[in-house]
Amino acid sequence: MRPPVEVSVFLLSLLAPGVLFTMNNIPTFQEPLPILGMGMVILGSVILLLQLAVQHKTKVDPLFYVFAEFSFTCMLGLTNALEQDGFVSGFMDFYVKMGEPHLSTAYAVMMSYWEGVVHLILFLTIIHRMFAGKCYRSLSLLWAGSSIAHQVVFIPGVVIGKYGSNIRPAFWRNVPFFVVPFWAASVLFSRPRDMPVITADKIAAEQRKSLLSRPVDLLLSLLLLGAMAFSVFRGFVVLDCPLDSCFTYIYQYEPYLKDPVGFPRVMMLVYLFYAVPLLTALIYGLRMPGCGWMLDWTIFFAGAMAQTQWCHIGASLHSRTPFTYRVPADKRLPVITLNVLLAVLPALLALRCHISPAYFMKAVPEGQTADNKKKN
Numbered sequence: 435m436r437p438p439v440e441v442s443v444f445l446l447s448l449l450a451p452g453v454l455f456t457m458n459n460i461p462t463f464q465e466p467l468p469i470l471g472m473g474m475v476i477l478g479s480v481i482l483l484l485q486l487a488v489q490h491k492t493k494v495d496p497l498f499y500v501f502a503e504f505s506f507t508c509m510l511g512l513t514n515a516l517e518q519d520g521f522v523s524g525f526m527d528f529y530v531k532m533g534e535p536h537l538s539t540a541y542a543v544m545m546s547y548w549e550g551v552v553h554l555i556l557f558l559t560i561i562h563r564m565f566a567g568k569c570y571r572s573l574s575l576l577w578a579g580s581s582i583a584h585q586v587v588f589i590p591g592v593v594i595g596k597y598g599s600n601i602r603p604a605f606w607r608n609v610p611f612f613v614v615p616f617w618a619a620s621v622l623f624s625r626p627r628d629m630p631v632i633t634a635d636k637i638a639a640e641q642r643k644s645l646l647s648r649p650v651d652l653l654l655s656l657l658l659l660g661a662m663a664f665s666v667f668r669g670f671v672v673l674d675c676p677l678d679s680c681f682t683y684i685y686q687y688e689p690y691l692k693d694p695v696g697f698p699r700v701m702m703l704v705y706l707f708y709a710v711p712l713l714t715a716l717i718y719g720l721r722m723p724g725c726g727w728m729l730d731w732t733i734f735f736a737g738a739m740a741q742t743q744w745c746h747i748g749a750s751l752h753s754r755t756p757f758t759y760r761v762p763a764d765k766r767l768p769v770i771t772l773n774v775l776l777a778v779l780p781a782l783l784a785l786r787c788h789i790s791p792a793y794f795m796k797a798v799p800e801g802q803t804a805d806n807k808k809k810n
Contacts (some may be wrong), residue, residue: 440561442487443502446480447554450509454525464528470603473533477607480506495564497574500618504581505557507611512550518543518754533604536597540755541697544748545584548741553577569628572733572788578619579737585612586708587701587742595696619734627729632792640792641723648793650786651720657779658720662713664772669706672699686762687769690750693759697749701742709739716783719794728794732784743777 437445453476462468484502488494514537517526530538537546556577563570589608592598645652671680672691684691691698712735719725747770750761761769787794 436490438562439488439491439498439565440558443484443505443561444558446483446487446502447505447509450506451513451525454510454513454529458525458528464532466532466602466604469529469533470607473604473607477503477506491565497618497621498561498564500614501557501560501564501574501577504611505554505561508549508554508557511546512554515543515546515550518546529604533602534592535600535602536592536595536695538754539597539695539697540749540752541591541695541745542588543752543754544745545588545741547748548580548584548744552741553580571622571625571627574618574622575730575733576737578615578622579734580741581615581737582619583704583738583742584745585615586704587697587745591695591697591700593696594700596694598696623730627726629795630791632795637792637795640790643793645721651793654779654783654786655717655720657775658713658717658783661776661779662710664776665702665705665710665713668702669710672702687765688750688761690746690755690759690761693749693755698746701746704742709735723793724796725794726796729787729791732780732787736780736784739780740777743773747773747777 436442457464457469457472480503481499484499488498513522514526514530516522518530518538526537536542556573560570560573560577563573585608589612592601592605645655667680667683668688668691670677671684671688691702712731716728716732716735719728719731749755750759750769751766752760
């Protein structure tokens with residue numbers, strides 16, 4: 435009897451620490467080019483093993499190979515986080531020294547924890563639902579948002595930060611991990627979403643309500659405006675705005691924003707140029723009925739903000755961040771509260787859209803219902 439596919443994927447991912455331990459103890463694999471070459475060979479071998487695991491299946495979604503391959507790399511990331519925090523040893527010394535030195539930073543450690551716990555759970559859940567014939571599109575969009583946000587901060591942060599002058603060949607193995615999530619997101623957005631059965635009368639009744647008569651949506655809109663203002667302000671801060679308020683904030687509240695590793699600066703610029711326009715669109719979607727795209731983009735955005743804020747909050751407090759760049763003890767409550775709210779708000783918005791989607795659905799002739807089509 436074959437084990438469930440998700441079990442096979444999990445067992446395969448458990449081989450990752452063993453691979454790292456072996457490479458850490460073989461001098462041949464401890465040079466920059468052999469590290470890159472061996473890494474590509476290992477990832478290719480994982481794909482071959484995955485094909486063997488599902489060869490008895492008549493139809494396999496191509497996204498399965500993405501989720502399963504990334505499950506393996508999640509365990510690599512978790513191993514790195516555990517070693518950098520002193521829980522294990524003898525796995526990552528060679529790779530951090532000769533492959534990607536930036537993986538020893540506080541931001542990379544928090545990123546690795548997110549990958550090794552949150553992403554791995556997501557992947558195994560998605561794979562289970564995939565082969566059980568259940569819908570997995572929303573969970574996949576949550577991962578896509580998280581993964582893309584991770585890559586657009588991590589890779590530029592390495593290049594422009596203090597590790598930019600010490601980039602080794604192994605760094606380029608990040609290129610496929612940068613490209614693939616964008617491809618996966620385009621595939622997911624192109625697939626039709628699973629919609630509940632709602633009568634046209636109920637849709638029309640919901641869409642006749644103004645924003646003032648929907649207190650939850652009004653509150654969310656105001657909070658989104660606050661998130662926009664906070665994101666714009668911190669964007670100005672990292673751009674060295676000379677205003678006294680910006681100077682005070684970066685030195686007395688969030689000195690981590692000027693950490694030379696580069697990640698916080700890139701993150702704030704990503705918020706300024708990408709999150710702010712999306713927040714504007716989400717406010718519009720709460721005000722104008724029939725914006726069906728809200729049902730997908732709120733999930734995508736929730737994943738992105740949760741990942742980036744986890745890394746930002748954790749790194750600003752982590753012992754691997756120099757003391758002068760950590761959040762001052764007397765300012766932790768307001769700073770952490772604001773950052774947690776910035777992570778939670780998109781999740782609350784996505785939950786609101788999921789619980790009561792009628793306002794965002796396309797209007798249909800009265801007396802009919804919106805079709806409920808089972809789609810992946």
